[in-house]
Amino acid sequence: MGTAAVHGTVPWWRRPAGREAVTFYFCVLPWVITFIVFTAGPMVYSLFLSFTNWNFLSSPAFVGLENYARLFSDPLFSKSLANTAFYTFGSVPLITFVGLLVAILMNQKVPGIAVFRTVYYLPAVVPTVAAAMLFRWVFDPNYGMLNQALKLVGIRGPQWIYSMQWAIPSFILMSLWGVGGYMIIYLAGLQGVPTELYEAASIDGAGRSG
Structure with missing residues (x-):
């Protein structure tokens, strides 16, 4: 009471x-x-x-x-819808796979791993305008870094963002620029797994691939 x-x-x-x-x-x-x-x-x-x-x-x-x-x-709407679907189904699985792969690599206990995590995450906080200017230079068909690298191995690079055929694939590649944000989410999940589970899996004979 x-x-x-x-x-x-x-x-x-x-x-x-x-x-x-x-x-x-x-x-x-x-x-x-x-x-x-x-x-x-x-x-x-x-x-x-x-x-x-x-x-x-x-x-x-x-x-x-x-x-x-x-x-x-409007016929342009159906074309825009198809382009959006192409970009979505191309970029989302790619970002998911690369983000998870980088998170697994960044989950290793090696010296200086915090520096690597910071470096991989930094592009995610770069302003969009700055990133757009950077990729405009990377995908430049004449002086771009990507075509210059392809030229070194004897490959003539495409027009990238200036080509109807390569514009959407170029934007899909550009979407990897923000993979650091996904890496942080996956890394937080991986680090939330108890150490005992890793030890039990190791005792049961599990390797790096499962």
Whole structure:
């Protein structure tokens, strides 16, 4: 009875569970506000505008599904959809595989491994504009680093981003620039595996490949 009475007079935010909840919401609230203002809000407003006819000078006029009917009847839309699917199915498996492979390499206990982890992660935080300028030089058909390397082995490089045939494969290769972010996620998962499991697997005869 005494304990129940004390808990009944103490405000919930002063209890251990309450303080933990307050701390949680205090830490999450800035992100939630930012997400609503800069992501969720614009998304909802854009969805509303998609059902209107708006020329930025007058008030939006509701037109229903007219914009979507014009979109699906446009031949450029189907081509854009195919290009997006090509890029997605090319880049996502590649980034996943390379990110996991790099994470496995970075999970080794060797001297200086922290330096290698930093080096592999740094490109993920490079501004997009700077990365675009860098890849513009890398994929330059005349003076680009990639074609110059191919020239050394007797291969004439393609036009890369300036070619309809090689543009999307070029962008798929460019997507590897941010593989460091995926590496961090996979590395965190690998380091969360208990050491006992590795020891048990080693005793059972498991090697590096399984």
